[in-house]
Amino acid sequence: MTDDTRPDAPADPHAWLEEVEGAAPLDWVRERNAHATAVLEASPRFAELRAGVLEVLDSTDKIPAVVQRGDHLYNFWTDAEHERGLWRRTTWDSYRTDDPEWEVLLDVDALGAQEGVSWVWHGAHVLRPGYDRALVSLSRGGSDADVTREFDLTTKTFVADGFTRDESKGGMVWADSSGDEVFVYTDFGEGSMTTSGYPRTVRRWRRGTPLAQAPEIFAGNTTDLSIGAGHDFTPGFERDVVVRAYAFYDSETYLLAPDGGLRLLEVPRSAEPDLHREWLTVELREDWAVAGRTYPGGALLAAPLDAFLAGSRDFTVLYEPTETTSLAGATWTRHHLVLNILDDVTNRLEVLTPPEGTGEWRRRPLALTAGASEWEAPELATIAVGAVDADTSDALWLMVSGFLTPTTLSRLDLDDDGATVGLEPLKSMPAYFDATGLSVSQHFVTSDDGTRVPYFEVSPPPLAGDGAAAPRPTLLSGYGGFEISRVPTYSGAIGRAWLARGGVYVVANIRGGGEYGPRWHQAALKENRHRAYEDFAAVARDLVARGVTDAAHLGAQGGSNGGLLMGNMLTGYPELFGAIVCQVPLLDMKRYSHLLAGASWMAEYGDPDDEAQWEFIRTFSPYHRLEEGAQYPPVLFTTSTRDDRVHPGHARKMAAAMLARGDDVTYYENIEGGHGGAATNAQAATMAALAYEFLWQRLGGA
Numbered sequence: 238m239t240d241d242t243r244p245d246a247p248a249d250p251h252a253w254l255e256e257v258e259g260a261a262p263l264d265w266v267r268e269r270n271a272h273a274t275a276v277l278e279a280s281p282r283f284a285e286l287r288a289g290v291l292e293v294l295d296s297t298d299k300i301p302a303v304v305q306r307g308d309h310l311y312n313f314w315t316d317a318e319h320e321r322g323l324w325r326r327t328t329w330d331s332y333r334t335d336d337p338e339w340e341v342l343l344d345v346d347a348l349g350a351q352e353g354v355s356w357v358w359h360g361a362h363v364l365r366p367g368y369d370r371a372l373v374s375l376s377r378g379g380s381d382a383d384v385t386r387e388f389d390l391t392t393k394t395f396v397a398d399g400f401t402r403d404e405s406k407g408g409m410v411w412a413d414s415s416g417d418e419v420f421v422y423t424d425f426g427e428g429s430m431t432t433s434g435y436p437r438t439v440r441r442w443r444r445g446t447p448l449a450q451a452p453e454i455f456a457g458n459t460t461d462l463s464i465g466a467g468h469d470f471t472p473g474f475e476r477d478v479v480v481r482a483y484a485f486y487d488s489e490t491y492l493l494a495p496d497g498g499l500r501l502l503e504v505p506r507s508a509e510p511d512l513h514r515e516w517l518t519v520e521l522r523e524d525w526a527v528a529g530r531t532y533p534g535g536a537l538l539a540a541p542l543d544a545f546l547a548g549s550r551d552f553t554v555l556y557e558p559t560e561t562t563s564l565a566g567a568t569w570t571r572h573h574l575v576l577n578i579l580d581d582v583t584n585r586l587e588v589l590t591p592p593e594g595t596g597e598w599r600r601r602p603l604a605l606t607a608g609a610s611e612w613e614a615p616e617l618a619t620i621a622v623g624a625v626d627a628d629t630s631d632a633l634w635l636m637v638s639g640f641l642t643p644t645t646l647s648r649l650d651l652d653d654d655g656a657t658v659g660l661e662p663l664k665s666m667p668a669y670f671d672a673t674g675l676s677v678s679q680h681f682v683t684s685d686d687g688t689r690v691p692y693f694e695v696s697p698p699p700l701a702g703d704g705a706a707a708p709r710p711t712l713l714s715g716y717g718g719f720e721i722s723r724v725p726t727y728s729g730a731i732g733r734a735w736l737a738r739g740g741v742y743v744v745a746n747i748r749g750g751g752e753y754g755p756r757w758h759q760a761a762l763k764e765n766r767h768r769a770y771e772d773f774a775a776v777a778r779d780l781v782a783r784g785v786t787d788a789a790h791l792g793a794q795g796g797s798n799g800g801l802l803m804g805n806m807l808t809g810y811p812e813l814f815g816a817i818v819c820q821v822p823l824l825d826m827k828r829y830s831h832l833l834a835g836a837s838w839m840a841e842y843g844d845p846d847d848e849a850q851w852e853f854i855r856t857f858s859p860y861h862r863l864e865e866g867a868q869y870p871p872v873l874f875t876t877s878t879r880d881d882r883v884h885p886g887h888a889r890k891m892a893a894a895m896l897a898r899g900d901d902v903t904y905y906e907n908i909e910g911g912h913g914g915a916a917t918n919a920q921a922a923t924m925a926a927l928a929y930e931f932l933w934q935r936l937g938g939a
Contacts, residue, residue, distance in 0.1 A: 249890070250897075251889070251890040251893045251894055252890070254886055254889035254890050254893060255828075255832070255884065255886035255889075255890070257878060257884070257885060257886070258878070262889065263878075265889070265893070266878070266889070266906045269892065269904040269905070269906070270904075270905055270906060272903070272904075273873075273903050273904060273905040273927065274905070276903060276934075277903070277926075277927050277930045277931055277934070278927075278930075280930055280934070282930060282933060283926055283927075283930045286733075286734050286925070286926040286929050286930055287922050287923055287925075287926035288922075289730075289733040289734060290729075290730045290733065290734055290921075290922040290925045290926060291317075291918060291919060291922035292669075293669050293729035293730050293733065294315075294730070294918035294921060294922055295315075295316045295317040295918050296316070296667070296669070296729075297316055298666070298667045299666060300644060300646050300664040300665070300666050301314060301332075301337070301664070302646075303327075303332065305625050305626050306363045306365070306368055307363075307365075307366070307368035308328065308368075309326040309327065309328060309368070310326060310327050310328070310329065310332050311324070311325070311326045311361075311363070312324075312325055312326065312327070312339070313325075313358055313360075314339075315917075315918055316918075317918075319344070319345075319346055320346065320917040320918055320919060321345040321346040321349055321355075321356060321357065321358070321916075321917065322345045322346070322358050323339075323341050323343070323344055323345070324341075324342045324343040324345070324358065324361065324373075325339040325340060325341045325342055326339070326340050326342060327339050327340065332663070333661075333663065341393075342388075342390065342393050343373065343388065343393070345357075345358050345375070348375075354377055355377060355378050355916065356375045356376070356377065357375065357376045357377070357378060357379040357916050358375065358376075359374035359375055359376050359383045360373075360374050361373045361374070361388070362409075362410050362411060363390070364411050364414070364416050365411075365414060365470040366414060366470065366472075367414070367416065368390065369389070369390050369391055369416075370387060370388065370389060370390060370396070370416050371387075371388045371390055372385050372386070372387060372388070372400065372409055372410065372411065372419070373385065373386055373387075373388045373395075374408070374409075377404065377879075378879040378908075378916055379877070379879050379916040380879045380880070380881040381406050381834070381881050381882050382404050382405055382406050382881055383404065383405075383406075384401070384402060384403060384404050385400070385401065385402035385408065385409040386399065386400075386401050386402075387399030387400040387401065400419050400442070400444070402421060402423050403423070403424075405423040405424035405436070406423075406424070406430075406434055406435050406436070406881075407421075407422045407423035407424065407435065407436040407463075408421075408422055408423070408465065409421045409422075409423070410466070410467055410468070411468060412441055412442075412466075412468050412477065413468060413475075414470060414475070416444075417443060417444040418441060418442065418443050418444070419441075419442050420439055420440070420441060420442075420454075420465075420466040420467065420468070420477075421439065421440050421441075421442050421448065421451065422436040422438065422439040422440075422463075422464055422465050422466065423436055424436065425438060425440070425449075428459070430459075431457070431458075431459050431460065431461050431462060431463060431836075431837075432459055432460055432836045433461075433462050433463065433834050433835075433836040433837035434833055434834050434836075434837075434881075435462060435463035435464075435834070435837070436463060436464055436465075437456060437457045437458065437459060437461055437463070437464050438453055438455065438456040438457070438464060439453070439454055439455050439464050439465065439466045439479060440452060440453050440454065441454050452497075454466065454479065454493060454497060455479045455481065455491070455499065457481050461481060461482060461483050462482040462483060462484050462485065462487075462488075462837045463482050463837075464479070464480070464481055464482070465479070465480050465482075466478065466479045466480070466493070467480075469512060470628075471513075471514060471627075471628055472628065473514075474512075474514050474515070476492055476493075476512070477492070477493035478490060478491065478492060478493065478512070479491040479493055479499060483506065484837065484839065484840035485719065485837065485838065485840045485841060486507055486522055486720070486840065487506050487507060487840060488506060489501060489502075489506060490502045490504075490510050500546070502517070502545075504519050504525075505521065505522075505523060505525050507521075507522040507523050508520060508521050508522060508523075508525070509522070511567070511569075512542060513569040513574075513627065515541055515542055515543065516539055516540075516541065516542060516591060517539065517540050517541070517542040517545050518537060518538065518539045518555070518567065518574070519537070519538045519539075519540075519552070520536075520537050520538075520564065520567070521533070521534050521535060521536050521537075521538065521755075522534055522535070522755040522759075523755070527550045528550035528551065532552065532554065533557060533558065534558075534754075534755050534756060535557070535558035535563060535564065535754035535755050535756060536554055536556060536557045536558065537554075537555045537556040537564055537567060537576070538552035538553065538554060538555065539552060539553045539555050539574075539591070539598070540552045540553070553598055555567075555574070555576070555589055555598065556576055556578070558753075558754050558756075561580055561581050561753070562578055562579060562580045562753075562754075563578070563579050563751065563752065563753050563754030563755075563757070564576065564577070564578060564579075564754065565577040565578065565579045565584065565722065565751075566621070566622075568622055568623055568624050568627075568633070569624060569627045570624050570627055570630065570631040570632070570633065570651060571626075571627060571628065571629060571630055571631050572590065572631055572651075572653060572655075573588050573589065573590050573631055573651055573655050574588075574589045574590075574591070575587070575588055575589075575603060575622055575633065576588075576589060577620070577621065577622060579722065579724075579752060579753075581679070581691060582679070582691055582693075582722070582724060582746055582752050583617065584614075584618075584619060584620040584621075584724075585602070586602065586603035586620065586622060587600060587601070587602055587603060588600070588601050588602070588603050588651065588655035589655075590654065590655045599654070599655065601654075601655050601656070603622075603649075603655075603657065604656065604657040605635075605649075605657070605660065606657060606660065614637055615637070615639050615642045616677075617639060617640070617677050617678075617679060617693065617725055618637055618638060618639035618642050618725055619637070619638050619639065619724040619725045619726060620635070620636075620637050621635075621636045621637075621638075622634060622635055622636075622649070623636075625648065630650075631650060631651040631652070631653075632648055632649070632650050632651075633648070633649045633650075633651070634646065634647075634648065634649075635647040635648070635649045635660075638725065638726050638727045639677065639725045639726075639727060640677050640693065640695045640725050640726070640727065640728075640742070641672040641675055641676075641677055641695065641727070641732075642727060643665060643666040643667060643668050643669070643727050644665070644666040644726075644727050645662065645664070645665045645666070646662075646663045646664045646665070647660060647661055647662045647663055648660075648661040648663055649661075666727065666729075669729030669732055669733060670729060670732030670733045670736060670737045671737060672732070672736075673698075674697065674698030675695060675696065675697055675698070675736060676695070676696050676698075677693065677694070677695050677696075677725070678693070678694050678696070679691060679692070679693055679694075680692055680693075680694060680779065680783075682775045682776055682778075682779040683775065684748075684768070684771050684772045684775045685768075685771040685775065686768065686771070688748070688760075688768070688772070690745070690746065690747060690748070690772045690775060690776065691746045691752070692743055692744060692745045692746055692776045692779075693725060693743065693744045693746075694741065694742075694743050694780075694785070695736060695741065695742040695743070696709075696741050696785070697709070697736065697739050697740070697741065708785075708786045708787040708789070708790040709739065709740065709741045709785060709786050709790060710739065710740045710741070710786070710790050710792070710932070710933070710936040710937055711740065711741040711742075711743060711780060711785055711786035711790060711791050711792065711936075712735055712740055712741070712742050712743065712792050712793070712794060712932060713743045713745060713773070713776060713777060713780065713791060713792065713793045713794070714742070714743065714744050714745070714793070714794050714795060714799075715744070715745040715747055715773050715776075715793070715795050715799060715802055716747075716749075716750060716795060716797075716798060716799040716802065717745075717747040717748060717749035717750055717761060717769035717770075717772070717773065717798065717799070717802055718749040718750065718758075718761075718769070718798035718799075718801075718802075718841060719749075719758070719798060719841060720750065720751035720755065720757075720758035721750055721751055722746070722750050722751040722752045723744050723745070723746055723750060723752070724752075725744075730925055734925065734926070734929040735929060735932075738933070741780075741785055741786065743776065743780065745772065745773050745776040747761075747769050747772035747773050747776070747802075748760045748761040748768050748769050748772050749761035749762075749766075749768075749769040749798075762840075762841060763841075763842060763843040763850070763853065763854075764843070764850075764853040766842065766853075766856075766857045767856065767857060769802065770802065770805045770806070770809060770810075770857065773793075773802060773806060774806070774809075774810045774813060777791060777793070777806075777810070777813045777814065778813065781813075788812060788813055788814060788815060789815045789936075790815055790936050790937060791813065791814050791815055791936070792814060792815060792816040792817065792818065792932045792935065792936050793806050793814050793816075793817050793818070794817070794818040794820070794928065794932075795818075795819070795820065795822075796819075796820035796821050796822070797820070797821050797822070797823070797882075797883055798823065798841075799820070799822075800819045800820050800821055800822020800823060800824070800883075800887075800888075801822055801823040801824065801826075801857070801859070803817050803818070803819035803820075803822060803872075804819060804822055804823075804824045804859030804860075804891065805857050805859055805862075807819065807859060807869055807870065807872055808859045808862035808863060808864075808867075808869070809857075809862065811867065811868060811869045811870055814870045815870055815871075815935055815936050816870055816871045816872070816873075816931065816932055816935035816936055817870055817871070817872045817873070818872075818873045818875070818928045818931060818932065819872060819873065819874050819875075819888070819891075820874075820875045820876070820928070821875070821876050821877065821880055821883050821888070822874070822876070822883065822887055822888055822891075823835075823838075823883055823887055824858075824859045824860045824887040824888065824890070824891040825858065825860040825861075825886070825887055825890055825891070826842065826845055826854050826855070826857065826858030826859075826860070826861070827845050827851070827854075827855070827858060827860070827861065828845075828886075829842070829845070829884075829887070830844065830845055830846065832884035832886060832887070833880075833881055833882060833883065833884045834881075834882045834883070835883075835884070842854060842857075845858075859891060860887075860890060860891055860894065863894055863895065863898070865898075869895065869900050869901075870901075870935075871901040871902075871903070871931075871935045872895070872900070872901070872902055872903070873903045873904075873905070873927070873928060873931040874888040874891065874892045874902070874903070874904045874905075875888070875904075875905050875906070875907070875924060875927065875928065876888040876889070876906050876907075877906065877907045877908070878906055878907070878908045879907075879908065879916075885906060888904070888906070889904075889906070892904040903931060905924075905927055907920055907923075907924060
């Protein structure tokens with residue numbers, strides 16, 4: 238299309254669609270939605286797809302994920318009868334049974350009906366150590382902006398005249414164990430928000446005083462990403478922490494003194510510091526030269542906090558990356574630090590035990606064996622761990638999931654030496670689809686610049702017959718941004734809607750993600766963004782070269798940053814795909830930094846208002862890459878009116894521009910849902926069914 242960045246260029250003809258709630262744009266949305274539903278919902282298969290996905294989402298056999306707070310395990314639950322959800326709790330003894338008894342604390346459906354608001358649960362912060370109060374956050378329709386209210390866990394009611402925060406992006410958390418003070422970072426009025434749309438100040442608010450008079454403890458600049466604060470409740474190590482985020486992966490962490498003074502933790506701004514009792518750990522994203530030594534990016538360092546604050550820079554290296562490994566996570570228990578290491582996108586776990594006083598850290602593999610409870614993780618599965626209560630015990634949640642392996646949840650207990658002394662299976666997800674004959678494999682392909690890129694393939698059994706196998710309808714999924722890794726995960730929805738119907742499912746581990754640590758992410762930033770797209774295209778070509786599929790039967794799907802990926806596949810590699818599903822996407826990269834939270838992503842993509850940076854950004858701005866006469870594959874765009882993170886104008890304008898060209902475009906915008914695209918299971922099932930029906934119609938198959 239015409240380059241609308243030239244001084245003499247005509248105005249963007251589709252700019253009017255950026256008015257989110259405007260009458261004319263919403264009329265356009267309703268017209269496009271009617272077209273989409275007429276084409277997609279008319280198929281009998283659509284109803285089958287939607288019902289199958291909804292049954293998974295509403296299943297009462299799902300694992301009720303819990304967190305321990307005091308003597309209770311807390312859970313948020315949705316099903317067919319409670320589409321907005323129940324916040325509830327139970328005890329350990331009850332949770333261990335097949336049918337736990339739940340004490341309902343808050344019914345979000347009932348609250349929404351009572352108040353006439355389509356509330357969506359955003360979480361709760363339970364006060365420690367009394368566990369009698371909580372700060373509950375709720376969103377209208379699923380937007381990032383939310384409200385916070387104080388909740389009494391004894392009476393199960395909101396506290397009259399309690400702490401409340403009006404609707405805004407931001408948050409409110411307990412600032413001490415008394416329950417009489419909170420940290421608030423929110424919209425305090427003109428000048429209090431950053432250009433990214435997040436709070437730039439934080440205040441300490443004492444009960445019984447007006448919020449407007451709460452003292453400000455930190456203020457950043459309007460060009461920062463956001464400001465936040467929190468309190469460490471660990472007995473004997475209570476402290477307040479303030480975090481100033483300049484951008485993604487660029488922040489400063491301060492300790493807040495009782496007199497209001499701030500002490501900066503002097504680590505690189507790209508690093509991620511963490512405090513546990515007397516220890517400071519630092520996860521590096523870039524090389525750090527300090528005290529005569531250089532530590533590599535991707536490493537995890539540790540030092541006694543008091544010694545560090547006194548000026549020592551003597552670190553112990555707890556983890557150092559290799560060509561094939563990266564640190565996926567580090568979890569403290571009471572006495573140990575458990576490392577989760579990805580080796581060619583496969584997990585292995587190690588237990589590290591710090592010395593008492595002087596001495597060396599001890600290291601051992603985390604054993605998934607305890608007496609008679611021997612257990613072996615399935616091949617090509619994801620293993621995740623988290624502390625049950627890092628203040629009081631060395632117990633871990635152990636969760637295992639694979640493409641064909643229903644997720645399981647266990648409790649694993651360590652002794653003082655880090656040895657596994659208990660492995661207790663707790664819950665398991667049912668098999669939502671028949672995986673008989675399906676197989677999972679991992680492959681590697683060489684990208685344009687010679688980089689080795691992995692991907693996972695989930696395949697149905699071979700077709701009967703002696704001739705060459707027919708190309709399979711194949712769905713290629715990717716993300717490639719913000720250091721987010723794509724790992725094997727069980728999905729009943731994908732299984733029912735795609736795999737069980739004969740489709741091949743592929744996940745590409747392209748650069749921009751975190752599969753090989755910070756270096757994998759940094760390799761596709763800004764002017765190197767094209768590498769993520771070259772990687773994805775290389776996987777697409779390899780699927781054809783290996784005989785899995787052909788271009789006419791190959792579809793691609795991605796959302797958010799993955800939606801930007803899809804836009805670039807659409808405009809940069811149209812010959813490789815038979816259909817594309819582009820969800821809650823960024824597409825107009827000239828305007829993105831001026832729309833909603835877009836300014837917060839300039840560390841990832843660059844600043845389009847800088848002429849030199851626009852020269853490379855324009856090469857991956859799909860809205861500007863549309864070419865006269867080019868042939869593009871059929872595309873489905875989906876987004877949400879209530880998405881206050883990625884502006885729905887991106888998808889609206891791209892769809893309108895392509896429709897004006899006569900391209901095969903389907904568009905659907907959910908009114909609710911926020912950046913997730915759906916606010917309820919029913920909405921999520923509808924959005925999923927629209928995507929799968931579109932793919933089946935365009936790629937052929939069951």
